[in-house]
Structures are given as structure tokens and as C-alpha cells.
Amino acid sequence: MMRTCKSRLILLAYSLKKELHLIFQDMHALLVLFVMPTVFILIMSLAMQNTLGTQQNQHHIKLLVIDQAASDASKKIISALEEASFLLNHHNLEVDKQAVVTALSATNTQVALIIQSNEANNLNLSLMTEPVVDSRTLALISQTLVGIQTRHLVEQLIDENTEALANSQTLQVLMEDPLQPPQVTYLFRTESTEPDTHPTSVQQSVPAWLIFSMFFILIPVANTFINEKNFGTLERLQSMELSTSLFLMGKIVPYFLINQIQIILMLAVGRFGVPLLGGQALEVNGPFEGLIVMGAVVSLAAISFALLISAFSKTTEMSTTTGGMINIVFGAIGGIMVPKFVMPETMQFLTQISPMAWGLEGFLGIILHGQRVQTILPEILLLVTFAATCLLITILKLNKSYG
Amino acid sequence: MISIDSLSKSYGNHYALRDLSLQVAKGEVFGLLGINGAGKTTLISILNGISKKDAGTVLVGQFNIDQDLEKIKRISSLIPQKFAFYPTLTAYQNLEYFAAVNGYMGNTLKQRIHYAAETARLSHVLGQKAATFSGGLKRRLNLAIGLLTQPKILYLDEPTAGVDPQTRAKLLDEIRTLSTHEGMTIVYTSHYIEEVEYICDHVAILHQGNIKLSEKKEVLLGHTPTISIKIDNLSAARSVLQTIEGLEVTHDSLCIPKNDHFETCLNMLLPILMEYQVRIIDIQQEAGRLEDIFIQLSRPLKADTHINK
Numbered sequence: 159m160m161r162t163c164k165s166r167l168i169l170l171a172y173s174l175k176k177e178l179h180l181i182f183q184d185m186h187a188l189l190v191l192f193v194m195p196t197v198f199i200l201i202m203s204l205a206m207q208n209t210l211g212t213q214q215n216q217h218h219i220k221l222l223v224i225d226q227a228a229s230d231a232s233k234k235i236i237s238a239l240e241e242a243s244f245l246l247n248h249h250n251l252e253v254d255k256q257a258v259v260t261a262l263s264a265t266n267t268q269v270a271l272i273i274q275s276n277e278a279n280n281l282n283l284s285l286m287t288e289p290v291v292d293s294r295t296l297a298l299i300s301q302t303l304v305g306i307q308t309r310h311l312v313e314q315l316i317d318e319n320t321e322a323l324a325n326s327q328t329l330q331v332l333m334e335d336p337l338q339p340p341q342v343t344y345l346f347r348t349e350s351t352e353p354d355t356h357p358t359s360v361q362q363s364v365p366a367w368l369i370f371s372m373f374f375i376l377i378p379v380a381n382t383f384i385n386e387k388n389f390g391t392l393e394r395l396q397s398m399e400l401s402t403s404l405f406l407m408g409k410i411v412p413y414f415l416i417n418q419i420q421i422i423l424m425l426a427v428g429r430f431g432v433p434l435l436g437g438q439a440l441e442v443n444g445p446f447e448g449l450i451v452m453g454a455v456v457s458l459a460a461i462s463f464a465l466l467i468s469a470f471s472k473t474t475e476m477s478t479t480t481g482g483m484i485n486i487v488f489g490a491i492g493g494i495m496v497p498k499f500v501m502p503e504t505m506q507f508l509t510q511i512s513p514m515a516w517g518l519e520g521f522l523g524i525i526l527h528g529q530r531v532q533t534i535l536p537e538i539l540l541l542v543t544f545a546a547t548c549l550l551i552t553i554l555k556l557n558k559s560y561g
Numbered sequence: 562m563i564s565i566d567s568l569s570k571s572y573g574n575h576y577a578l579r580d581l582s583l584q585v586a587k588g589e590v591f592g593l594l595g596i597n598g599a600g601k602t603t604l605i606s607i608l609n610g611i612s613k614k615d616a617g618t619v620l621v622g623q624f625n626i627d628q629d630l631e632k633i634k635r636i637s638s639l640i641p642q643k644f645a646f647y648p649t650l651t652a653y654q655n656l657e658y659f660a661a662v663n664g665y666m667g668n669t670l671k672q673r674i675h676y677a678a679e680t681a682r683l684s685h686v687l688g689q690k691a692a693t694f695s696g697g698l699k700r701r702l703n704l705a706i707g708l709l710t711q712p713k714i715l716y717l718d719e720p721t722a723g724v725d726p727q728t729r730a731k732l733l734d735e736i737r738t739l740s741t742h743e744g745m746t747i748v749y750t751s752h753y754i755e756e757v758e759y760i761c762d763h764v765a766i767l768h769q770g771n772i773k774l775s776e777k778k779e780v781l782l783g784h785t786p787t788i789s790i791k792i793d794n795l796s797a798a799r800s801v802l803q804t805i806e807g808l809e810v811t812h813d814s815l816c817i818p819k820n821d822h823f824e825t826c827l828n829m830l831l832p833i834l835m836e837y838q839v840r841i842i843d844i845q846q847e848a849g850r851l852e853d854i855f856i857q858l859s860r861p862l863k864a865d866t867h868i869n870k
Contacts, residue, residue: 172661390643397609397639
């Protein structure tokens with residue numbers, strides 16, 4: 159009988175049923191696919207809260223203050239910052255990047271406030287920060303500083319006599335040179351064209367550990383595939399009317415659905431689980447369809463990679479060791495374990511070879527930067543190319559081995 | 562049903578099959594005997610489209626394997642030596658999946674499962690996980706999966722490996738029934754000569770990639786086995802015994818061929834032995850002819866099997 163479209167769909171349905179039966183009896187695979195990312199997301203979101211930041215309040219923000227102006231006005235700013243519960247370390251040094259880096263390190267601080275005075279005796283505020291400090295924290299510091307300056311100006315105006323407001327010198331200065339937020343300089347990094355926003359801990363953790371766990375679909379794929387090879391089931395299937403492509407499709411579809419369940423669960427953990435433990439809820443700034451597209455292409459890349467490793471492995475031990483190690487390397491260099499933006503420049507360049515990094519960039523584009531699918535097209539194309547290459551090699555290998 | 566002409570297959574510089582020719586008639590149980598590495602599995606793999614041949618012509622039914630492999634797959638089925646199914650699934654789930662792979666759906670799928678389970682006598686354990694089965698039941702499930710398509714040709718690759726003697730005997734009877742009742746052509750590979758001798762109509766001996774002998778079983782067993790009686794104190798009875806037709810008399814034994822005259826010969830022999838008080842020391846049946854032929858043909862050849870380039 160010719161295999162009709164309906165019979166193909168039915169075969170895929172039975173393949174799905176079979177694979178789900180197999181996977182739900184594989185406790186190890188379930189732990190890796192669902193429990194491991196949940197635990198990682200919860201732990202890392204909470205653990206990295208103080209490093210990557212959340213929508214923070216100033217009670218926990220430490221500032222290194224370098225007061226070169228040493229004027230009454232600068233002291234008032236420092237005093238106001240202290241009143242606003244900022245934790246301050248004072249330093250008196252030249253504004254030199256290396257010196258600031260050393261001082262930040264010595265005081266275990268990540269942001270430095272430099273207060274200088276210009277020729278007109280007006281204060282000039284600037285921030286020097288380590289890249290791990292997220293944009294919201296910087297915005298909070300900037301807003302606080304603008305607020306303090308505004309308050310001082312208003313107090314000054316009141317002191318000068320409101321009746322003479324029209325001739326006020328302060329007002330004149332303010333109108334000619336309105337208050338600007340402090341200029342921010344990033345340390346450890348060269349100038350970048352990337353948006354200067356960084357994810358919160360939960361925005362980093364959810365996609366990162368989700369992608370990592372999606373690539374560990376390798377374990378159930380390899381378990382069933384290699385058993386099929388070793389038990390002679392694959393030979394039996396080859397002796398039936400089943401093409402290699404349909405056989406692989408029977409593998410891809412079930413595991414694709416399992417990956418989608420992972421995505422839904424991990425997004426839910428980020429959105430609802432992390433806040434329950436005192437963390438910040440995951441906020442997705444981009445379109446929902448972007449998440450669907452990214453989820454689909456990361457899944458295809460992960461499953462294709464798992465099939466490739468399985469096709470070349472003789473035992474499940476071989477596949478889980480080799481594939482697992484490659485996955486860990488992909489994760490380490492791909493910004494999964496250590497966010498890309500805190501890496502040195504050379505390491506950041508290295509992330510470009512990891513498919514996990516492409517996935518993470520794409521997810522962050524949507525979750526953090528609110529980008530549309532068109533904007534993350536390069537990452538999507540890279541992942542699709544990776545998946546297609548893995549599948550092609552797998553098909554060639556299977557055709558060679560099984561005629 | 563199967564016609565193979567000048568079939569060759571090599572792996573690297575080693576011949577697995579070399580200029581092999583073979584005919585299998587429709588409806589017969591065809592035994593393929595050979596030691597490990599003789600080329601049995603390679604031949605079965607080529608016939609089932611798992612491996613590709615290097616040269617030669619293979620016709621299965623009226624189909625040429627080069628042009629109509631898919632059609633050949635539809636009329637034949639392979640029962641591998643290994644338990645080629647999913648042990649953590651139930652027998653029913655296994656049958657269901659393989660039926661879907663074979664393109665069945667709906668009621669047809671259920672009917673095929675019912676047929677395969679009934680034929681392989683598995684119906685009572687369909688809901689149990691295959692991993693919990695005994696060796697015999699696993700063999701039956703392996704067989705049932707192959708029966709789902711009700712094939713015209715069934716390839717059984719050492720189907721009784723690892724099975725206890727009682728279960729083996731039952732399995733052999735059931736396989737024989739598939740030929741006699743269902744009209745299937747069965748190609749049966751085995752190391753066990755007694756199995757092949759028991760169920761096969763035709764036997765071929767494969768050695769170092771080539772068919773050394775292919776004959777009907779009756780022809781092979783034309784020289785019937787003999788009953789050998791070891792005796793003591795023959796001298797007085799010798800001249801009398803030599804008058805019995807079909808009886809071979811030596812200085813210390815009597816040999817009676819197990820042919821049509823066997824019973825008559827025995828009836829004449831026993832009173833004479835009693836009368837002359839000839840003491841019987843031992844009675845043995847000589848090994849079957851097939852075993853002798855197999856051992857003789859499976860000796861290492863002087864010429865090597867490497868390709869001379």
C-alpha cells in the first residue's frame with residue numbers, strides 16, 4: 159500500500175505515543191528535562207539577583223563616591239544619597255579608568271559616582287560602572303541624582319527669594335543648562351553598539367537554563383535511538399516500509415512537543431515560581447509569537463544535534479558522555495552559565511560558535527529588548543542551518559549503515 | 562519464490578557473499594545452515610533491503626530487488642535474532658506501533674494485531690510489559706510483530722536462540738504450521754542442525770559466502786540413519802545373522818538401517834540373539850547424514866576469502 163498523508167500522520171501519532179510512553183518511564187530523562195531547569199531557574203534567579211539585578215530599591219545599592227569637587231554642593235549630594243539609604247564608600251583619586259576599577263574591586267562596589275566641578279563652579283556628575291549592573295539600577299541611581307539636584311535647585315530658588323524669581327541666577331543657569339542625568343561609562347568594555355540594557359536575573363536565567371535543558375533532550379533521544387540500534391529494532395524498521403526521513407520525523411515530532419512543554423513550564427516557573435520565593439517575576443517585553451518561533455528553532459537544533467550524536471554512538475553511555483560534554487561546553491561558552499555581557503571581549507567573541515548562544519540571543523532579544531521576529535532573524539537562520547546540517551549528516555550516516 | 566543469481570557483497574576487502582546463487586520454492590520451509598560468519602545474516606539483510614548488494618540479481622516473487630524493493634518489503638517480513646521491540650512497552654503497544662509503521666490504521670490495525678497475537682499465541686499477555694516476559698514469550702512477540710503484515714515470505718533469523726527445549730519444540734511446530742496452514746514461504750537460518758532437519762523441506766549450507774549445498778531434505782537424508790547394536794560372543798550366531806536381509810554384521814556389532822525393512826529385520830534378529838544367547842552391550846543410533854555433511858562442508862577452506870585485486 160502507498161503511504162498516504164493520513165497514514166503518515168497516524169504513524170507520527172503512534173510514534174508520539176510510543177516515545178511518550180518510553181520517556182515517562184525514564185526517570186533520569188524526566189529529571190534532566192523538567193526538574194533540572196526548574197531548580198536552576200529558581201536558584202540562579204535568586205542567587206544572581208544582587209549581581210544581575212532586579213527592579214531594585216536603593217537600600218542595597220552600593221556606590222563608590224569620588225568627590226573631586228569637594229564643595230558644599232557636592233557634600234549636600236553625598237549627604238542626600240546617604241539619606242536615601244545608598245551605601246557609600248568614599249575615595250579620593252584621579253578619574254582614571256584603571257584606578258576606578260581597582261577602587262571598585264577593593265571596596266566590593268560596582269558603581270562609582272564621580273563628582274567634579276566645571277569652570278562655572280557647577281557640579282558635573284558621572285557614573286562609572288561594571289557591565290553586570292543592570293540598566294534599571296543605573297536608571298535608579300541617575301534618577302536619584304537628578305532628584306537630589308532638582309531638590310537643591312528648588313531650595314536654592316526658595317533661598318534666593320521667590321519674589322525675585324524672574325531675575326533668579328539659579329533659574330537662569332537651569333534654563334540655559336537644564337539638568338542632565340549623569341553620564342555613564344562602562345568599565346571593562348570597549349564601546350559597544352549593543353543596547354546598554356542587561357537582563358534581570360530572571361530574564362537571564364529562564365531562557366538560559368531553558369535552552370540548556372532543551373539541548374539535554376539528547377538523553378531520551380539517545381536512550382531510545384541507541385536501544386533501537388542495539389536491539390535490532392532499527393533493522394526491523396528498515397526492513398519495513400519506512401523511509402529514513404519518516405523514521406526521523408517520528409523522532410522529531412514527539413521530542414519537539416516535549417521541548418514545547420519544557421518552554422511553557424519554564425516560562426511559568428519564571429513568571430509565577432520565582433516570585434513565590436521572593437524573586438522578581440519574568441517580564442517578556444517582546445511579542446509572544448517571537449517566543450514561539452525561537453522555541454521552535456531551538457528545539458529543532460537540539461533534537462537534530464541529539465539525533466546526530468545518537469547516530470554516531472554505539473552505546474547510550476557514549477552518547478550521553480560525548481553529547482553531555484559538548485552541551486556543557488556549548489553552555490559554558492554560550493552565556494548560559496556566565497552571562498555573555500560580563501565576559502571579557504575574547505570570550506564574548508567565542509560565544510558566537512555556540513548554538514546555545516544563538517538561542518539565548520534570540521530569546522533575550524524578545525524577552526529583554528522587545529524585539530520582533532524580523533530583528534532576531536540572524537539567530538533564527540543560524541539555528542535552522544545548524545539543525546539542517548545535523549539532520550543531513552544523520553541521514554547520510556543512517557543510509558550508509560542501513561542501506 | 563526467491564531466485565538469487567551470482568550475488569556478491571563485500572565489506573572492505575573481505576567477501577561476505579561471493580557469487581552466490583540460490584532458489585527457494587513457494588510455500589517451502591527453507592533452512593539456511595552455516596557457522597558464524599558464513600554470510601547468513603548478510604544474505605537475509607540484502608533480501609530485506611537492509612544492506613545493498615554489490616553485484617548479482619535477486620528476484621523475490623516476481624519483483625526485482627533493484628527496482629521494486631518497496632513491493633518486496635510488502636510481501637516479506639523479517640524476524641531478527643535479537644528481540645527487536647521495545648521492552649518497556651506492553652506487547653499490545655509494541656504491536657500497535659509496528660502495525661502503524663506498516664501503514665495500518667483504524668479497524669485494520671486492530672484486526673492485524675488480533676491476527677498476529679492469535680497466531681503467535683500471545684493474546685493472554687497483550688497487556689503486559691515485554692520486559693517481564695520469559696524468553697519464549699519474547700520470541701513469540703518477536704514473531705508476532707513479523708506476522709502483522711501476513712507476509713508471503715517470512716525470514717526467521719535463528720528464532721529459537723536462548724529458548725528452553727520445550728518452548729523451542731512448540732515454536733518449531735508453530736513455525737511449521739505457518740507454512741502448512743498459512744502457505745507462507747519460510748527462510749529459516751540456524752546453527753541447530755536438528756531444528757533445520759525437523760522443520761525444513763529444503764536445506765542449504767552456506768560457507769564462506771557461498772552455497773556449498775542446496776538440496777531437498779529427503780535427498781540429503783537419502784542415506785538413512787542406522788541402529789548400531791554392539792554385541793558380545795557373536796561367533797555362533799554369525800552365519801545365521803548374515804542371512805537376514807538388510808542387516809550388516811561386523812565382528813562386534815550389528816547395523817540395521819532405519820528404512821522400510823527396519824521392523825521386519827528387527828523381528829527376525831531378536832529371536833536369533835535370544836536363541837544363541839548373544840549379549841547386547843550397547844545400542845546407538847548413528848548421527849544423521851545432514852550433520853556429517855554440514856561438518857564436512859563447514860571445514861575451513863584452503864583458499865582465503867579475500868578479494869584479489
